Amino acid sequence: MGKIRILDEDTVRKIAAGEVVERPASVVKELVENSIDASATKISVSVLSGGKKEIVVVDNGIGMDSEDAILAFERHATSKIRSARDLFGITTLGFRGEALASIGAVSKIDLTTRCEGCDVGVRVRVEAGKIVSSERVGCPVGTSIRVRDLFFNTPARRKYMKSDRTEFAHVASVLMERALAYPKINISLVHNGRVVFSAPPADDKVNIGYVLGMDVAKNMIEVSYINDVEITGFIAPPQFSRKSADWSFFIVNGRPIKNSSLLNALIEAYGGMIEKGRYPVAVLRINVAPESVDVNVHPTKIYVRFADERSVCRAISNAVREALSNADLRAKGEYIIKHLSVPQITGKDVGGEVRVEHETRPVMIEQKMLVEDKKVLDGAGMLSGAIYLGQLWNTYILLQAGDEFVLIDQHAAHERVRYESLKEAYRRGYIAQQLIEPIIITLRPNEFAILLEYSDKLKELGISIEEFGKNTVKVSAVPTIVGRVCGKDEIRAIIEDIIRIGKVDVETFADEVLKIAACHTAIRAGEKLDTARVAALVEEMNNTKNRFTCPHGRPAIIVFKKSELERMFRRRK
Numbered sequence: 001m002g003k004i005r006i007l008d009e010d011t012v013r014k015i016a017a018g019e020v021v022e023r024p025a026s027v028v029k030e031l032v033e034n035s036i037d038a039s040a041t042k043i044s045v046s047v048l049s050g051g052k053k054e055i056v057v058v059d060n061g062i063g064m065d066s067e068d069a070i071l072a073f074e075r076h077a078t079s080k081i082r083s084a085r086d087l088f089g090i091t092t093l094g095f096r097g098e099a100l101a102s103i104g105a106v107s108k109i110d111l112t113t114r115c116e117g118c119d120v121g122v123r124v125r126v127e128a129g130k131i132v133s134s135e136r137v138g139c140p141v142g143t144s145i146r147v148r149d150l151f152f153n154t155p156a157r158r159k160y161m162k163s164d165r166t167e168f169a170h171v172a173s174v175l176m177e178r179a180l181a182y183p184k185i186n187i188s189l190v191h192n193g194r195v196v197f198s199a200p201p202a203d204d205k206v207n208i209g210y211v212l213g214m215d216v217a218k219n220m221i222e223v224s225y226i227n228d229v230e231i232t233g234f235i236a237p238p239q240f241s242r243k244s245a246d247w248s249f250f251i252v253n254g255r256p257i258k259n260s261s262l263l264n265a266l267i268e269a270y271g272g273m274i275e276k277g278r279y280p281v282a283v284l285r286i287n288v289a290p291e292s293v294d295v296n297v298h299p300t301k302i303y304v305r306f307a308d309e310r311s312v313c314r315a316i317s318n319a320v321r322e323a324l325s326n327a328d329l330r331a332k333g334e335y336i337i338k339h340l341s342v343p344q345i346t347g348k349d350v351g352g353e354v355r356v357e358h359e360t361r362p363v364m365i366e367q368k369m370l371v372e373d374k375k376v377l378d379g380a381g382m383l384s385g386a387i388y389l390g391q392l393w394n395t396y397i398l399l400q401a402g403d404e405f406v407l408i409d410q411h412a413a414h415e416r417v418r419y420e421s422l423k424e425a426y427r428r429g430y431i432a433q434q435l436i437e438p439i440i441i442t443l444r445p446n447e448f449a450i451l452l453e454y455s456d457k458l459k460e461l462g463i464s465i466e467e468f469g470k471n472t473v474k475v476s477a478v479p480t481i482v483g484r485v486c487g488k489d490e491i492r493a494i495i496e497d498i499i500r501i502g503k504v505d506v507e508t509f510a511d512e513v514l515k516i517a518a519c520h521t522a523i524r525a526g527e528k529l530d531t532a533r534v535a536a537l538v539e540e541m542n543n544t545k546n547r548f549t550c551p552h553g554r555p556a557i558i559v560f561k562k563s564e565l566e567r568m569f570r571r572r573k
């Protein structure tokens with residue numbers, strides 16, 4: 001007898017469901033998209049325990065009659081397309097006729113709905129893919145769906161779900177994306193009985209404010225590029241860039257999607273203005289003819305295939321470049337980081353001491369102090385006999401060291417110094433400093449969930465964070481080294497950066513937090529330094545490992561050999 005068997009219906013259903021429903025956020029995505037397709041103007045989402053226990057989505061859309069309300073749970077049952085031909089011109093978010101069947105296969109559903117023109121509504125109960133009951137009920141026009149006990153009959157999937165907070169963060173992300181794509185729909189989210197997010201109908205920019213925060217929204221630059229491909233939306237100036245790509249939103253014909261080529265085109269358009277490894281904040285709508293984009297690529301419908309992806313990428317690049325060049329970035333006090341072409345990075349650890357023999361500016365008193373103050377000069381190893389020439393644009397320290405011209409990026413160098421000492425302190429067990437006045441920070445819902453998720457790990461790093469009301473946290477302690485040099489606003493900025501680390505393992509997380517703390521406590525570019533400070537920094541560098549780069553890998557020291565300069569000026573061949 002052969003080995004091949006046809007799988008039973010229950011197994012087939014579960015396999016199919018697995019493709020669509022990965023976690024509570026997938027359920028929320030599918031239900032909200034159904035509400036949008038049903039022309040709802042108000043969609044209220046409410047979840048319990050990150051959506052693991054219960055998800056309720058209520059809309060005021062067109063609703064269903066009693067026949068459709070039952071048919072909706074059949075696999076491949078849809079009102080949105082009729083034949084394969086329709087697949088090449090999809091204008092709705094759904095089209096596979098699989099979402100409700102998939103969700104129903106792995107949960108317990110109550111659906112209550114009434115359509116315009118129906119006297120009475122219907123309530124359908126579904127459990128593990130089977131219709132358990134259906135009855136007539138009185139209810140408003142629209143649809144309300146309650147999904148309970150997700151994956152109750154698929155233990156492997158149930159175990160795979162993460163903590164309530166992590167799952168909730170995903171739910172909030174899904175909702176934020178839809179809220180950005182549909183500013184005219186009133187979308188709200190409640191978690192465990194508390195309103196965490198609400199985006200009433202608004203124009204595009206205000207809507208971005210509701211979702212991403214007004215501080216970002218008010219600085220955003222409009223993009224409007226009307227060509228064969230239409231790109232509209234808003235981008236943030238370079239200094240708002242984030243460590244994660246989660247803040248770059250692409251909406252193709254109303255559908256929020258993920259696409260690495262579009263993301264690369266967006267990053268490239270910023271040119272050297274954004275540091276490597278960081279991502280712009282952007283909400284870009286890409287409108288193309290429905291026939292020129294295939295949405296039937298993946299069961300989750302979050303990827304699409306363009307007939308001509310290169311022209312879409314080109315349009316994004318042009319649109320963003322145009323918007324950036326029209327915006328007067330400098331007038332708003334922004335800085336543009338241009339990538340230096342670095343001839344070579346070298347450095348020598350020769351032992352000896354730093355001597356300040358010459359100063360371009362009249363700082364005689366300081367100089368005298370320096371020479372007398374042995375403490376500053378002792379123990380210096382590198383750059384023996386170096387002459388301090390001064391500071392360039394209050395950003396680079398210029399030294400002449402024998403036959404070498406040395407440029408030190410004061411921020412990069414000090415960042416490395418701070419990072420190494422924070423790392424050492426962490427290794428030995430942090431001494432946290434209680435803040436006299438705790439700092440209260442209000443966050444966006446998904447950030448709030450993420451930060452609380454990290455709170456235990458942060459405690460190990462000397463940062464104490466507690467929940468303090470709706471989307472608000474209280475920071476009561478920070479590592480001593482941070483508390484000593486950072487004010488309230490800087491500590492707030494550190495916390496905001498920590499949220500943006502994204503999904504990483506414990507060690508990487510610790511390391512990233514140390515880098516963030518190092519960056520915020522380091523001397524800044526543009527800061528004027530006195531000679532004593534320069535000498536102290538050089539000495540600190542002498543006692544620091546890996547001093548030739550900052551913790552992010554940017555060069556901290558660049559050395560030009562005299563012979564190189566001579567070659568540049570064609571003094572020698």
Ligand SMILES: Nc1ncnc2c1ncn2[C@@H]1O[C@H](COP(=O)(O)OP(=O)(O)OP(=O)(O)O)[C@@H](O)[C@H]1O
Pocket residue numbers: 030034035038059061062063064072073077078079080093094095096097098099100101142143
């Ligand atoms: N909130 C709703 N309001 C009105 N009709 C709905 C709603 N949700 C689902 N329906 C109806 O039920 C059908 C099945 O929904 P389901 O989500 O399973 O499939 P779909 O949206 O057509 O395709 P996809 O699987 O891609 O989401 C829909 O085509 C729609 O007619």
Ligand SMILES: [Mg+2]
Pocket residue numbers: 030033034093094095099100
């Ligand atoms: Mg659907």
